[in-house]
Amino acid sequence: MxxxxxxxxxxxxxxxxxxxxxxxxxxxxxxxxxxxxxxxxxxxxxxxxxxxxxxxxxxxxxxxxxxxxxxxxxxxxGFNQNWPIVLVGAGNIGRALVNYPGFKVMGLNIIAIFDCDLDKIGNRVGGLIVKSNKEIERVIKDKGVELAIIAVPVDEAQGVAEKLVKAGIKAIWNIAPVTLKLPDNVLVYYEDLASSLVTLTYRLSQKRLKARSN
Amino acid sequence: MxxxxxxxxxxxxxxxxxxxxxxxxxxxxxxxxxxxxxxxxxxxxxxxxxxxxxxxxxxxxxxxxxxxxxxxxxxxxGFNQNWPIVLVGAGNIGRALVNYPGFKVMGLNIIAIFDCDLDKIGNRVGGLIVKSNKEIERVIKDKGVELAIIAVPVDEAQGVAEKLVKAGIKAIWNIAPVTLKLPDNVLVYYEDLASSLVTLTYRLSQKRLKARSN
DNA sequence: GAACTTTAGAGAATATTTTCACAAAAAAAG
DNA sequence: CTTTTTTTGTGAAAATATTCTCTAAAGTTC
Missing domain, CATH: 1.10.10.10 (Winged helix-like DNA-binding domain superfamily/Winged helix DNA-binding domain)
Structure with missing residues (x-):
């Protein structure tokens, strides 16, 4: 199918x-x-x-x-399945995703959130406590997690991605605006917030031009 | 073109x-x-x-x-143009977007953030103070804004969208997971966070099935 | 400076996705 | 009980998007 x-x-x-x-x-x-x-x-x-x-x-x-x-x-x-997910990056977007109400009904459960920033580790986000990046591998292996979300700054994304793949992650949803270089057997989807908005401004410009030429 | x-x-x-x-x-x-x-x-x-x-x-x-x-x-x-944007919804996602660093370089400037929640109005988000939804029309008209982001709960999205269009908004980036009913001349783009993730879980399931059948 | 290598641009060929058009099934009307 | 209406499912057609292939220009080597 x-x-x-x-x-x-x-x-x-x-x-x-x-x-x-x-x-x-x-x-x-x-x-x-x-x-x-x-x-x-x-x-x-x-x-x-x-x-x-x-x-x-x-x-x-x-x-x-x-x-x-x-x-x-x-x-x-697959909403009747449980999809445990780990999220890396406890910045603004990471925190927003943990609290996003639309995931649970679809079986999408963020079970852990990681960051490398000592100021963030230990903080409560949604119902979770931010863990150190050092614990990524252990948690993924313990819980058999296959899905991860990357919401870290651009410069850290590739490193985090490699760490995740090494720990057994099979699919990544990457919110950092950078292309990841990973083995072909890892599924990667990109959520590019800026490019979505730019598409809108581009179309808006097009419409203006067309209107002017009439 | x-x-x-x-x-x-x-x-x-x-x-x-x-x-x-x-x-x-x-x-x-x-x-x-x-x-x-x-x-x-x-x-x-x-x-x-x-x-x-x-x-x-x-x-x-x-x-x-x-x-x-x-x-x-x-x-x-169009990155050398200035695109003033208003954002409605000072929840987790709205706040994350205001602080998103990727927009400015592309000329995308969120110039105002609105909410209807009295607890949020007056709060500082990024460099902005959350304003009441009642001020939406005035700000849009004053500043000649054409682009808006909707980051409110599903039930409020349609109402907010209509308010925005009435005030002169020509394009909307809608993060609320609901289809908006608006005149055809208004551009609407949807950013559906859950559906992106579901696409990943779906493909992951497919891969498993294929692997099993080999 | 002739032969070779590299690489953009563009039209043709594929592939993918959406829309169309219609047969067949179910229900409603007469 | 026959005719009309509604509406699905589907194969064909159209539209959209990507990949292929080749030409020609620029640079490099000998």
Whole structure:
């Protein structure tokens, strides 16, 4: 079951959130691809195609059972699994992520936070106490953690990444704006906050130019 | 000069950061698409194609002049312009963004931060004092701001978005995990932290399945 | 200065992702 | 019970994005 487009996975998460809201409000028992798509800013065809990669979840002439579809998405996306995660970097962004409310429902559990700054080690962040980077390897091996978040300054990111991989980490979500050099078997995703914003300013400039030329 | 792929813009930011580092270290006067690409995890062909959307910046048989290419990217991406930005939401993520060091070099300046929580209004965040949401419209109009960041809880996002648009905002970067319903002429980009992480766990599961089936 | 090496730029070919269009199933209407 | 409406699932078509391939220019070697 591969060949699923990258963007499809991200949209499934968005569908899931909306369905969860519907279930909570008991608003609706059934929803069409048109309504679901419209609610989350996606075309109906896109919704159906996204789901079709994983099976048949709807009923022709009717739509999708909200509660069942939600459960199916949980299954597909692995929300019923527990994903222990370690986070390195107890700066502003690291602390924000520990407290981010959206992770837990998806099985994403930050179980430890590390920093090399003595002023931060020992501090409480969310429900966790910041540990020294020296403990990274021990914790990862003890708990069998495969997923890590890097939220350290740019200069430290590569070193931290190597340490994590050595300890057994298989996938890294890197918030530091720098490309990591790691073995091919390690999955790395980049969250580049500045580049997202720049895309916006770029498009805004484009729109201005177009408007001026009319 | 449209028809530029979305991912190209994001990669240009990444090239820029690397070139900036080179210039600072005075490491190199000239760089080939192969070396630049290799350094940031992109193919040489991709680097050349990305740049080719905007003109000719290199020299055959030689490569790109690092300092000139950096300047060209600044021009293309609008880093020499000033982009005043307002941020709504002085929670953990909002505070982290105000203090994020990567924005200023790209001309991105958060000039005001708002919240509706009386406990937060008046607090200092970075160099700014948190203002009441009631002042949003006045500040946006006074300063002619076109760009806004929404970092409020899900339930408040739509209301805040409408307020921003009414005040004249043309583009929104939305960190709240909810789809906004806004007029088509407003640009909206979503930064969905959970969905990025879920993509990672999903790919990790896929790899496990594949490994097991071998 | 001729032969060789390096490397950008660009068009063609691939690959990926999205949209379209329609058959078939379910429900509703008459 | 037949017709009409609704809506899924899917293969084909279109749009988007990436990689390949080759030409030509610049530099280097002999």
């Amino acid at each position: 591969d060949g699923v487009p990258q963007p499809t996975i991200e949209r499934l998460v968005i569908y899931y959130r909306y369905l969860k809201k519907l279930v909570a409000h008991d608003d609706d028992k059934v929803i069409s691809s048109l309504d679901l798509g419209h609610s989350v800013g996606v075309s109906a065809a896109q919704v159906r195609k996204d789901l079709s990669y994983f099976g048949e979840f709807g009923c022709k002439g009717v739509g999708y059972n909200v509660s069942n579809l939600k459960k199916s998405l949980e299954q597909i996306l | 449209d028809g530029v792929p979305q991912p190209t813009i994001e990669r240009l930011v990444i090239y820029y950061r690397y070139l900036k580092k080179l210039v600072a270290h005075d490491d190199d006067k000239v760089i080939s698409s192969l070396d630049l690409g290799h350094s940031v995890g992109v193919s040489a062909a991709q680097v050349r194609k990305d740049l080719s959307y905007f003109g000719e910046f290199g020299c055959k048989g030689v490569g790109y002049n690092v300092s000139n290419l950096k300047k060209s990217l600044e021009q293309i991406l």
